[in-house]
Amino acid sequence: MLGLYALTLAPTTALWDASEYIATAYILGIPHPPGNPLFVVLGRVWILLLEPTGLPVAVRVNLLAAVTSAGAAFFWFLVAHRLLAPALGVGRRALVGAGVAVLLSATAYTVWNQSNVNEKVYTLSVLVIAAVTWLGLRWRDRAGCPGSERYLLLAGYLMVLGTTNHLMSLLPAPALALLVLTSRPGVLLRVPFLARALPLVLLGLSFNLFLPIRAAQDPVINEGDPACEGVGSALVAVWSNGATGCGPLAYNLRREQYGKPPVTERMAPLSRQLLNWYQYFDWQWARGLDPSELPGTARTPFTLLFLGLGGAGLWVVARHDRRGALYLGVLTATLTVGLVYYLNFRYGYSLAPEVANRELHEVRERDYFFIAGFGLWGVLAGMGLAAIWNGLSRAARGRGAQGLTAIVLALALLPLALNWRWASRAGDYAARDWAYDFLVSVEPYALLFTNGDNDTFPLWYLQEVEGIRRDVTVIVGQYLHTDWYPRQLADLTRPGRQRPYDPAAPGSLFPDRAPPTRPITRLDGAELDRVRGGVLGADQTFPFPELAVTFPEGMSLNRASWLTLRFILDSHDERPVYFTSQFGALSDLGLHDFAVRHGLVHRLDVRPLDGEPRPGLVQGSPEFGGEWFDLAHSLRLWEEAYSFRGLRDRDVWFDRATLNIPWHFYALALQLSDAARVAGEPDERVRALEGAAQDFAVVAAGGRRGIPERTDG
Numbered sequence: 155m156l157g158l159y160a161l162t163l164a165p166t167t168a169l170w171d172a173s174e175y176i177a178t179a180y181i182l183g184i185p186h187p188p189g190n191p192l193f194v195v196l197g198r199v200w201i202l203l204l205e206p207t208g209l210p211v212a213v214r215v216n217l218l219a220a221v222t223s224a225g226a227a228f229f230w231f232l233v234a235h236r237l238l239a240p241a242l243g244v245g246r247r248a249l250v251g252a253g254v255a256v257l258l259s260a261t262a263y264t265v266w267n268q269s270n271v272n273e274k275v276y277t278l279s280v281l282v283i284a285a286v287t288w289l290g291l292r293w294r295d296r297a298g299c300p301g302s303e304r305y306l307l308l309a310g311y312l313m314v315l316g317t318t319n320h321l322m323s324l325l326p327a328p329a330l331a332l333l334v335l336t337s338r339p340g341v342l343l344r345v346p347f348l349a350r351a352l353p354l355v356l357l358g359l360s361f362n363l364f365l366p367i368r369a370a371q372d373p374v375i376n377e378g379d380p381a382c383e384g385v386g387s388a389l390v391a392v393w394s395n396g397a398t399g400c401g402p403l404a405y406n407l408r409r410e411q412y413g414k415p416p417v418t419e420r421m422a423p424l425s426r427q428l429l430n431w432y433q434y435f436d437w438q439w440a441r442g443l444d445p446s447e448l449p450g451t452a453r454t455p456f457t458l459l460f461l462g463l464g465g466a467g468l469w470v471v472a473r474h475d476r477r478g479a480l481y482l483g484v485l486t487a488t489l490t491v492g493l494v495y496y497l498n499f500r501y502g503y504s505l506a507p508e509v510a511n512r513e514l515h516e517v518r519e520r521d522y523f524f525i526a527g528f529g530l531w532g533v534l535a536g537m538g539l540a541a542i543w544n545g546l547s548r549a550a551r552g553r554g555a556q557g558l559t560a561i562v563l564a565l566a567l568l569p570l571a572l573n574w575r576w577a578s579r580a581g582d583y584a585a586r587d588w589a590y591d592f593l594v595s596v597e598p599y600a601l602l603f604t605n606g607d608n609d610t611f612p613l614w615y616l617q618e619v620e621g622i623r624r625d626v627t628v629i630v631g632q633y634l635h636t637d638w639y640p641r642q643l644a645d646l647t648r649p650g651r652q653r654p655y656d657p658a659a660p661g662s663l664f665p666d667r668a669p670p671t672r673p674i675t676r677l678d679g680a681e682l683d684r685v686r687g688g689v690l691g692a693d694q695t696f697p698f699p700e701l702a703v704t705f706p707e708g709m710s711l712n713r714a715s716w717l718t719l720r721f722i723l724d725s726h727d728e729r730p731v732y733f734t735s736q737f738g739a740l741s742d743l744g745l746h747d748f749a750v751r752h753g754l755v756h757r758l759d760v761r762p763l764d765g766e767p768r769p770g771l772v773q774g775s776p777e778f779g780g781e782w783f784d785l786a787h788s789l790r791l792w793e794e795a796y797s798f799r800g801l802r803d804r805d806v807w808f809d810r811a812t813l814n815i816p817w818h819f820y821a822l823a824l825q826l827s828d829a830a831r832v833a834g835e836p837d838e839r840v841r842a843l844e845g846a847a848q849d850f851a852v853v854a855a856g857g858r859r860g861i862p863e864r865t866d867g
Contacts, residue, residue, distance in 0.1 A: 155223070155224045155227045155256065155260040155269075156220055156221060156224035158260070158261070158266075158570075159219075159220035159223060159224060159266070159269045159270045160217070160220055160270075161580070162266070162270045162574070162577065162578035162579060162580050163213065163216050163217065163220060163270045163271070163579060163580065164212075164213075164216050164270055164271035164579035164580070164582050165210075165212075165213065165579075165580070165581065165582070165583065166210065166212045166213070166582075166583055166585070166586040167212045167585050167586050167612055167615045167619075168271045168273050168579065168582065168584075168585050169273075169584070169585045169607075169608050169612070169809060169812050169815075170273055170274075170518070170607055170608065170611070170809075170812075171185070171186075171273060171274055171607065171611065172271055172272055172273040172585070172611070172615075173585060173589070173611035173612040173613075173614055173615035174186065174375070174607075174611040174614060174615075175190070175193065175194075175197070175215070175272055175273075175274075175275065176197075176211065176212050176215045176272060176615055176619060177375060177611075177614045177615045177617075177618040177619055178194050178197075178375050179193070179194050179196075179197025179198050179200075179201060179215055180197075180198070180201060180211055180215075180618060180619050181373055181374060181375065181618050182194060182195070182198050182368060182373060183368075183373040183374060183375030183376060183618075184365060184368060184369055184373065184375060184376050184377050184378065184379075184380065185375070185377055186377045186378070186411075187377065187378050187405070187406040187407070187409045187410075187411055187412075188320075188321075188406055188407050188408075188409055189362075189364075189365045189377070189378065189380065189406050189407075190275050190318075190319055190320065191318050191319075191361055191362055191364035191365055191368075192278070192315065192316070192318040192319040192361055193275040193278060193319045193320075194364070195361075195364060196218070196278070197215055197218060197272075200214060200215070200217075200218045201214050201215065204217070211619050212586075212615070212619065215272045216270065216271050216272050216579075218272060219268065219269055219270070219271060219272040219273075219277045220269055220270060222277040222278045222280070222281045223260070223265065223268070223269035223277040223280065223281070224260075224269075225281045225284075225285075226277070226280045226281040226283070226284040226285075226529065227256045227259060227260045227284075228284075229281070229284035229285045229287065229288045230255065230256050230259050230284050230287075230529070230530075230533050231252045231253070231255070231256045232252075232288045233284070233287050233288050233291060233533065234251065234252040234255035234256065234533055234536065234537055235248050235249065235251075235252035236288075236291055236295075236478075237291075237471045237475060237478050237482075237537065238251040238252060238255075238470075238471075238537055238540060238541075240474035240475055241470050241471075241473065241474050241541060241544070242540065242541070242544050247540070247544055250540065250543075250563070251536065251537060251539075251540025251541070251543075251544070252536075252540075254536040254539055254540050254543075254563060254566045255467075255532070255533045255534075255535075255536025255537050255540065256533070256536065257536065257566050257567075257570070258460070258532035258533070258535050258536040258539070258566050258569060259529045259530070259531075259532030259533045259536065260529075260532070261532075261569040261570045261573055261577075262438040262439070262528045262529060262531070262532045262569060262573075263437045263438045263439070263441040263521075263528075263569070263573045263576060263577055264434065264437070264438060264521045264522055264524065264525050264528050265280075265525055265528055265529045265532070266573060266577035267576070267577045267579075267808070268522055268525055270577070270578070270579045270580075271579045271582075273522070274522055275319055275320050276320060276322060276522060276523075276525050276526070277525075278316070278319050278320075279316055279319055279320045279322035279323045279526065280322075280525055280526045280529060282312050282313065282315075282316035282319075282323040282326075283322070283323065283325060283326050283485075283526050283530075284529075285309075285312055286309045286312055286313055286326040286330060287326060287329075287481070287485065289305045289306070289308055289309040289312075290305070290306075290309055290326070290329075290330045290333050290481065291478065291481070292305050293305035293306050293309070294333060294337050294477065294478075297337055297338045297341075303341060303344075303347050303350075306330075306334065306341065306347075307347075307350055307351060307354060309326075309330060310351060310354060310355070311354040311355075311357070311358055313326065313327060313358075314354070314355050314358030314359060315357075315358035315361060317358070317359070317395075318358070318359070318361040318362050322526065325485075325488050325489060325493070325526065326485060326488075328484055328485075328488050328492075329481045329482075329484040329485040329488060330481070332480060332481065332484050333477060333480070333481045336477055336480065337477060356393060359392050359393055359395065360389075360392060360393075362392040362403075362407065363388060363389070363392055365380045365403060365406065366380055366381050366382040366388045366400065366402075366403050369381040369402075370382075372642075372645065374618060374646065375614060375618065376638075376642060377633075378402065378405065378406040378411070378638060379402055379638035379641075379642065380400070380402045380403040380405070380406040380407075381402060381403075382399075382400035382402070382403055383400070387399045387400040387403075388400050388403060391403040391404045391407065392407075395407055396408040402638070411636070414498065415498070417495060417496060417498050419498075420498060421498050421499060421500045422499065422500050422501045422506075422514070424494075424495065426501060426502070426505065426506060427494050427495075427497075427498070427499055428491070428494055429502075429505065430494075430499060430501075430502035430505055430520075431490065431494050431524065432449060433447065433448065433449055433502060433504075433505060434519070434520075434521035434524055434528075435457065435461070435524075435528070435531075436449040436451075436453055436454070436457045437453070437521065438457075438460070438528050438531075438532075438569070438573075439453070439456045439457060439459070439460045439568065439569050439572070439573075440452075440453045440456040440457070440568065440569070440572040440573070441453070441572065441573045441576040441577070441808075442572045442573060442574065442575045442576050442806075443456070443572055445806075447504040447519070447810065448504065448505070456568060456572070459565075460531070460532075460535045462538075463534070463535035463536075463538040463539050463542075464531045464534040464535040464538060465534075465538070466535075466537075466538030466539075466541060466542065467533070467534035467535055467536065467537035467538030467539075467541070468482060468483060468486070468534055468538075469538075470537060470538060470541040471537065482530075482534065485530060486527065486530060486531070486534070489524065489526050489527030489530055490524070490527050493523065493524060493527065497520075497523060499516055499520060500514055500515055500516050501514055501515045501516070502515065502516060502519070502520075503515055503516045503517065503518055503519050503520075503810075503811055504519065504810065517811065518809070518811035518812075519809070519810075519811060532569075536566060539562065539563065539565060539566060540563075542562060543559060543560070543562045543563050546559040546562060547559045547560075575805065575806050576806055576808045577808075581799075581800050582800055583797070583799035583800050583801075584800060584801055584804075584815060584816075585608070585612045586612060586615070586616070587796075587797040587798060587799050587801065588608075588609075588612060588815055589609075589612030589613045589615065589616050590616060590622065590661060590797055591753065591754055591791070591795070591796045591797065592609065592613060592734060592754055592755060593613060593616060593617075593622055593623040593626055593661055594623070594661045594662075594663055594791065594795045594796075595732070595752050595753045595754055595755045595791055595795075596623075596626055596730065596732045596752070596755060596757075597664050597730040598625055598655035598664055598666070598667050599625050599626070599627075599652070599655060599667070599669060599670055599728065599729050599730075600625075600626050600627070600729060600730045600731070600732050601626075601627050601629055601674060601721060601722070601725065601729050601730070601731045601732065602626050602627065602628050602629065602732045602733075602734065602755070603629045603631055603718065603731075603732070603733045603734065603738070603739050603740070604628060604629065604630050604631065604734045605630075605631055605632070605734060605735055605737070605738040605739075606630075606632065608812060608815070609734040609735070610628060610630050613626075613628045614628065616661075620660075621659070622659070622660055622661045623655075623659075623661050623662070624653040624654075625652075625653055625654060625655035625656075625669075627643065627646070627647055627674060627729070629643060629718075629721065631714055631718065631738055631739045632714070634713065634714035634717045634718065635712070635713050635714050637682075637683055640675075640682045640685075640717055641679045641682055641683075643673075643674060643675075643721075644673045644674065644675050644677070644678075644679070644682065645673070647670070647673040647674045648672070648673040649669070649670070649671060649672065649673075652669055652670060652673075654669060655667065655669070661795075663790075663791075663795055670725065670728040670729055671728065672724075672725075672728070673725075674721045674724060674725045674729065675717075675720055675721055675724045675725070676724050677720065677724075682717070685713055685716050685717055685720070686713055686716075687710070687711055687712035687713045687714075687715065687716060688710070688711070689708060689709070689710050689711075690705060690706070690707050690708060690709045690710075690711065691707065692707050693705070693706055693707050696719070696723055698726070698760040699727070699760075700760060700761050700762060701760050701761060701762055703745070703760060705743075705744070709744075711742075711743075714739070714742075715739065715742050715743055718739045718742075718743065719743060722758065726758070730757060730758075731757070731758040732752070732755045732756065732757050732758070733749070733755065733756045733758070734754070734755060734756075735756070736749055736756055736781075740756060740758075745758060745760070747763060748760045748761065748763075749781070749782070750771060750782045750783065750784055751781050751782065751783045751784065751788060751822075751825070752784050752787055752788060752791070753787070753788045753791035753792060753796065753822065754791075754796075754818060754819075754822060757784070767782070770784055770785070770786060770787075771783065771784060771785075772785040772829045772832055772833045773829075773832070774825050774828045774829045774832060775828050775832060778824065778825050778828040778829075779825060781825060783825070783826070783829045785826075785829050785830065785833055785835075788826060788829075789826065789830065789835075789839075792822075792823075792826060792843070798819065801815075801816055801819060801850070801853060802846065802849040802850060802853065803849065803853075804816070804853045807853060813854055816850050816853040816854040817850075817854040819846075819850045819854075820847055820850035820851050820853075820854045823843050823844070823846040823847035823850060824843075824844070824847040826843050827840050827841075827843035827844045827847060830843060
């Protein structure tokens, strides 16, 4: 399996959380709550161990996902072999059956797609789940032998330690507890066992102490800033899992920033949430047969086939090992129905189109949360398939038809063949080049306001890992609502910590200039904390060099908008101001009329809008949006600086929630061709831009021919 994942491995970073995790592993930073300290430290050690290979850092971290997922496959093989042996015998047939089970598990769409890039930290948790399952069965087999409790102790320690990576690691606990209670419940009451278990629990939880220790050192990425005043309060917060103790650390461990309601308050009807799970299950076995996200397509026969095979696998185990089947049944229920109920998702991203309010939908597809369950179902389906093959083979003995029964096993190759195009990440440079194109567009020491994960985390990756344009201050608009983030921005941009612009470094298109003499705001920490939103009680006018801008009475400005405005006013004379989109902060402040396109980004240029335009600016036609362009700079960026590897000829764009990325390139090429035509540029230049727009149109339509519709984001 490791070879398969390596063959389809992403060559660099990816969208969503991949860049954040690669960057924080590289610098020992702190990612979004709960902070995932186990992954960060393990990732850093892994990066150092692979240093002699000369592989790019992103490839090394992606290989960590591949190795942990392959490690999970190893334990699933041991589990499947142990449970199939009573039904198929301990010889070749059980080995073949276990191999089939692992092949189906490892090539399920979500498992495969998450194993060739480190988009999430879940492959490490899946490894814990598979290892705990094998340890539980191993303990059950040796429960009467001296020292057998060590298997339970190790399983418990792995689950507790795994929680410092992600709470998913705890999911085998109900099944393991039931296995113990139905086998030898007395072991849980023995004083020697408890005396060894308690220190292991505390030791595992103590890995979370990395968070306050590292936060106190102010790494560049320090989300939540979970620093503590003393060791005692940190220990209380860690050992109580955030129930009490150090406030910032407890806030992170409890993941309070997400504001999830209690599970009794459903964010969508449970029936719709279960349908969402079935939608993702439908993708697992034949994703490439139909580009539609919805069930009820050409995938349906394969979905029903593997659904039935999984049930057959559980039935085969139950016939020969009731306790083993009970463990698998409870684990399966926990990883499916139990997880659906606990996660309490909103309407699925691509489900319930009749619910027009997008805020009631998830912002993306969430199939990765069920990666462990899909992997386990692949194991069950493989065992069911192996049992059918074994029965047919024995029935055909002596009839010369045994070779034909082997065709049954070929069904295990279906997900490998039908998922390849959608699961593979080979040649995917979209996130890296998207971020690179943003950073090279802006002038030295610029402020670059972003809106969310995909126009932020890849920028962090480029700055921290590849060292590109570290002088740029990336400001995440959503984080300005917190107390810790504005203070960090002020600290990171003060003289002495502001990172310099290097005109000789990759991605540096501008001549050198003197660094700023002050941070991005004149407000101190206490003043930043006091900034809150509200409705303006009277007109407020703010002076810019060429024009005073008045914000009218009754206008609502939240904390993020006030801080954005404060940063702009306090630093625009030393730091150019850019936005990755005309939506978000630029629109919220009503400053979009002063936006000038510099390629993908929008530069704030507060100037009189009547009279003669500024030299070098060209306004596009109204039917193309009528935006102002710094045309010479934008054309230079497009023709000489921007990178589009894999974007203009992409066959499959599997993550439909991120189609706004090729859409932005499509729109930019189209608008640039219009602006070039308005400015009287040569026809050859205009046609080249129009051709590029058509290329991106195909990708932005998800790989299907036709001009795309606008995708929000």
